[in-house]
Amino acid sequence: MATPRPLPTTSLQLPDPLPLDSGQVLDGVTMAYETYGTLASDRRNAILVPHALTGDQHLASEHPITGKPGWWVRMVGPGKPIDTDRFFVICANVIGSCMGSSGPAALDSDGRPWAMRFPVITIRDMVRAQVALLDVLGIERLHAVVGGSMGGMQTLSLAANFPDRADRVLAIATTARHSAQNIAFHEVGRQAIMADPNWQAGDYYGTGAAPDKGLSVARMAAHITYLSEAGLTGKFGRRFQDRPDGTAGGRSFGFDADFQVESYLRHQGLAFTDRFDANSYLYITRAMDYFDLAEEHGGRLADAFAGTRARFCVVSFDTDWLYPTSESRSLVQALNAAAAPVSFVELSAPYGHDSFLLDVPALDRVVKGFLE
Amino acid sequence: MATPRPLPTTSLQLPDPLPLDSGQVLDGVTMAYETYGTLASDRRNAILVPHALTGDQHLASEHPITGKPGWWVRMVGPGKPIDTDRFFVICANVIGSCMGSSGPAALDSDGRPWAMRFPVITIRDMVRAQVALLDVLGIERLHAVVGGSMGGMQTLSLAANFPDRADRVLAIATTARHSAQNIAFHEVGRQAIMADPNWQAGDYYGTGAAPDKGLSVARMAAHITYLSEAGLTGKFGRRFQDRPDGTAGGRSFGFDADFQVESYLRHQGLAFTDRFDANSYLYITRAMDYFDLAEEHGGRLADAFAGTRARFCVVSFDTDWLYPTSESRSLVQALNAAAAPVSFVELSAPYGHDSFLLDVPALDRVVKGFLE
Structure with missing residues (x-):
């Protein structure tokens, strides 16, 4: 954002x-x-x-x-x-x-x-x-x-x-x-945001570029803590994603999202950046800590x-x-x-x-x- | 590295x-x-x-x-x-x-x-x-x-x-x-590395700049999973770090590492980049997943x-x-x-x-x- x-x-x-x-x-x-x-x-x-x-x-x-x-x-x-x-x-x-x-x-x-x-x-x-x-x-x-x-x-x-x-x-x-x-999980998120060069010490408003990659990683890490291990296993397990052509997925031997849980997390991270401000994430996690x-x-x-x-x-x-x-x-x-x-x-x-x-x-x- | x-x-x-x-x-x-x-x-x-x-x-x-x-x-x-x-x-x-x-x-x-x-x-x-x-x-x-x-x-x-x-x-x-x-925790680490602009699709060798910030965030997130909640509490709890002048620390109302656990994690992340290669982190986590x-x-x-x-x-x-x-x-x-x-x-x-x-x-x- x-x-x-x-x-x-x-x-x-x-x-x-x-x-x-x-x-x-x-x-x-x-x-x-x-x-x-x-x-x-x-x-x-x-x-x-x-x-x-x-x-x-x-x-x-x-x-x-x-x-x-x-x-x-x-x-x-x-x-x-x-x-x-x-x-x-x-x-x-x-x-x-x-x-x-x-x-x-x-x-x-x-x-x-x-x-x-x-x-x-x-x-x-x-x-x-x-x-x-x-x-x-x-x-x-x-x-x-x-x-x-x-x-x-x-x-x-x-x-x-x-x-x-x-x-x-x-x-x-x-x-x-x-x-x-x-505190440790929040600190990971903050470091991810502040490591993003678009963060620019927080002065990114109006530049057209926000630290969305860092914010997305922060959200991904936090999101894991919001779910239970059993819930993640039940929802995704080790299931592979279908390929773009609709065929059954499997190991791509690459770094695309092969597993459904990877794809889900990436989506959670990206979608979050549409509605949330990275600096707000810093301030609010700090307040919680x-x-x-x-x-x-x-x-x-x-x-x-x-x-x-x-x-x-x-x-x-x-x-x-x-x-x-x-x-x-x-x-x-x-x-x-x-x-x-x-x-x-x-x-x-x-x-x-x-x-x-x-x-x-x-x-x-x-x-x-x-x-x- | x-x-x-x-x-x-x-x-x-x-x-x-x-x-x-x-x-x-x-x-x-x-x-x-x-x-x-x-x-x-x-x-x-x-x-x-x-x-x-x-x-x-x-x-x-x-x-x-x-x-x-x-x-x-x-x-x-x-x-x-x-x-x-x-x-x-x-x-x-x-x-x-x-x-x-x-x-x-x-x-x-x-x-x-x-x-x-x-x-x-x-x-x-x-x-x-x-x-x-x-x-x-x-x-x-x-x-x-x-x-x-x-x-x-x-x-x-x-x-x-x-x-x-x-x-x-x-x-x-x-x-x-x-x-x-x-898999989810590993994916967070991989995304942190690949979000680092120094990663350059993996072609950072010899450029003098490695995706150390991304690798450091990846290590921090993983490091939390290596410790127990009780162990972290026993080792750090909510104790504040002493200030640089040696006086007792407290809330700085800023984003420096106020808590000992923050400082510890940051150190773990940074020290890791001296001895480990970011691309290797991608490959080995993939193998594990x-x-x-x-x-x-x-x-x-x-x-x-x-x-x-x-x-x-x-x-x-x-x-x-x-x-x-x-x-x-x-x-x-x-x-x-x-x-x-x-x-x-x-x-x-x-x-x-x-x-x-x-x-x-x-x-x-x-x-x-x-x-x-």
């Missing part, structure tokens, strides 16, 4: 400067967001759904670049587990991202893209911006905050740092801190939730090796230690980390039940 | 052309190898140790580029589990690699580097070349063949395709076929071992997620079905796949006992 395009989305400028964990202050923050359903007159039916690393505000509506349905359209809509006939659902593009909110691809006050002049942000900074958006929208208290993966980090961060803002907190396939292995909710609160995770009065629900998936169930258990123990009401469920699903986005009817039931 | 240097190693040219699985024939194959110990007069005390993806023939002697000790010096030497006071140990650089044997960095008969004109090879081709080397050395029957990781694949391939050449077969931390996830011993033998793994009279020992590590114990179990079941004598042990070690190279005394005992 060499040059960000104007996109059809709702956005507004936050009235106040946004203080950041780095000590910097971000002025004139733009928040791009979508809403679904109708805000009740008492303003008590709002649900905030923070998105994941490469997600965006198009939760339940067509993506303006890819034309694909919203990323959680199976979960959010009329009569669905997050029922837009009952709830007013808000999804905002996180700061640092590239779908309309302030980030490296957006223009600074001098009219030039921020690029690497954009301040390094944290998960808490993303949440601060969303809480400021809620203030503008006049929503004092959420019925619930619901998020998976990095959305789950934001969900937990909101509960910890703004304990009066949500009645229910639903954290799915997530963690209270990024592990060494998580910095995330350590215990460290933010004196080193004890339970203390992060000392002030909460919310009800919690924590969901993990048995095949998720990116944020395995053990991470969710630690979180639940901390919530127990903080005497917060919490329910916990490990769901069985074959898709690995991506299970939270896919067809797992048991998750639908958990979400629906928790929001009652 | 932009230009291969002449290296101090033993080498010879195979007398006969080498037929390859691709149907091509490789003439004038050079095999670079090292030997340790003395060949007995009856020539029955030889042990072949095929090396892993990024290994080489410097099994138990100093590496000529890095100056580091041999990669298995803890296992091979006088009085060690592979005892060079008793055994004559041979380790040959695999074809396709870059430490003196024929490969893309070596010169073709026209005096130019092969580069991508080098034929795509398989694990079986690597083994054919090593068996041809044994013929030259006058070794008809090995006391044992012993290998870990890709060395284990060669070990199994030798047992399957040359059943009269080894009395004992010891396969460590390996698999009889590369999984979809294994193509490896499927069952498919080679009509689709049933047991049939691969129908003609064997060797004794087998299979070793896996409980924290190896690259080639997990389940892969070894499938192999052992096939050997049982082929009525081959086999012992199997899963060892507990914290280091993940790399356990076979590291300080695991239980492995020493297994190796020593099996070679008696």
Whole structure:
């Protein structure tokens, strides 16, 4: 994505400067967001759904670049587990991202893209911006905050740092801190991007050439971590691709994609570059790596939730090796230690980390039940 | 590694052309190898140790580029589990690699580097070349063949395709076929290399610029798969690096390596480019991805071992997620079905796949006992 395009989305400028964990202050923050359903007159039916690393505000509506349905359209809509006939659902593009909110691809006050002049942000900074958006929208208290993966980090961060803002907190396939292995995979992605000569220290906007090759490699590496080994085997195994002429494939004794899994990964990498900005990938992975909710609160995770009065629900998936169930258990123990009401469920699903986005009817039931 | 240097190693040219699985024939194959110990007069005390993806023939002697000790010096030497006071140990650089044997960095008969004109090879081709080397050395029957990781694949391939050449077969931390996830990680590495503009379709020799950035990213991604999540956490956790001035580190709110694990991975990637050729990385990963011993033998793994009279020992590590114990179990079941004598042990070690190279005394005992 060499040059960000104007996109059809709702956005507004936050009235106040946004203080950041780095000590910097971000002025004139733009928040791009979508809403679904109708805000009740008492303003008590709002649900905030923070998105994941490469997600965006198009939760339940067509993506303006890819034309694909919203990323959680199976979960959010009329009569669905997050029922837009009952709830007013808000999804905002996180700061640092590239779908309309302030980030490296957006223009600074001098009219030039921020690029690497954009301040390094944290998960808490993303949440601060969303809480400021809620203030503008006049929503004092959420019925619930619901998020998976990095959305789950934001969900937990909101509960910890703004304990009066949500009645229910639903954290799915997530963690209270990024592990060494998580950081390592992100660092591979960042190095792939920064190794691309088109990256040009981040100043590639308007050059007509973006570091798409590096971004594509970053996406490929990350994508493997989103799937389970068994899921990959079930979906692709060692099956060869058919040849272009339709005949059965096999070893080409070359470096084309012989295996279906190679072709799939290459496609995932390339398609990603159409809709995502490489600098945003750097900034958001950095924010995730910095995330350590215990460290933010004196080193004890339970203390992060000392002030909460919310009800919690924590969901993990048995095949998720990116944020395995053990991470969710630690979180639940901390919530127990903080005497917060919490329910916990490990769901069985074959898709690995991506299970939270896919067809797992048991998750639908958990979400629906928790929001009652 | 932009230009291969002449290296101090033993080498010879195979007398006969080498037929390859691709149907091509490789003439004038050079095999670079090292030997340790003395060949007995009856020539029955030889042990072949095929090396892993990024290994080489410097099994138990100093590496000529890095100056580091041999990669298995803890296992091979006088009085060690592979005892060079008793055994004559041979380790040959695999074809396709870059430490003196024929490969893309070596010169073709026209005096130019092969580069991508080098034929795509398989694990079986690597083994054919090593068996041809044994013929030259006058070794008809090995006391044992012993290998870990890709060395284990060669070990199994030798047992399957040359059943009269080894009395004992010891396969460590390996698999009889590369999984979809294994292929996926390799494909990320290959794409990282080929995305590097210095790669120039493989014709970078003598240009003074090699695709070191791409190769470094490939190595970083692969390196994560060699370690266990718990091992990474134990070794690095979320610890920050000290700053250059010696003060305690922390979040820099930038993109330098703040975490120790980032710095470690970057170093692993960079150091690798000093000693390894990017094209060799492409060729050898391809050979590994193509490896499927069952498919080679009509689709049933047991049939691969129908003609064997060797004794087998299979070793896996409980924290190896690259080639997990389940892969070894499938192999052992096939050997049982082929009525081959086999012992199997899963060892507990914290280091993940790399356990076979590291300080695991239980492995020493297994190796020593099996070679008696």
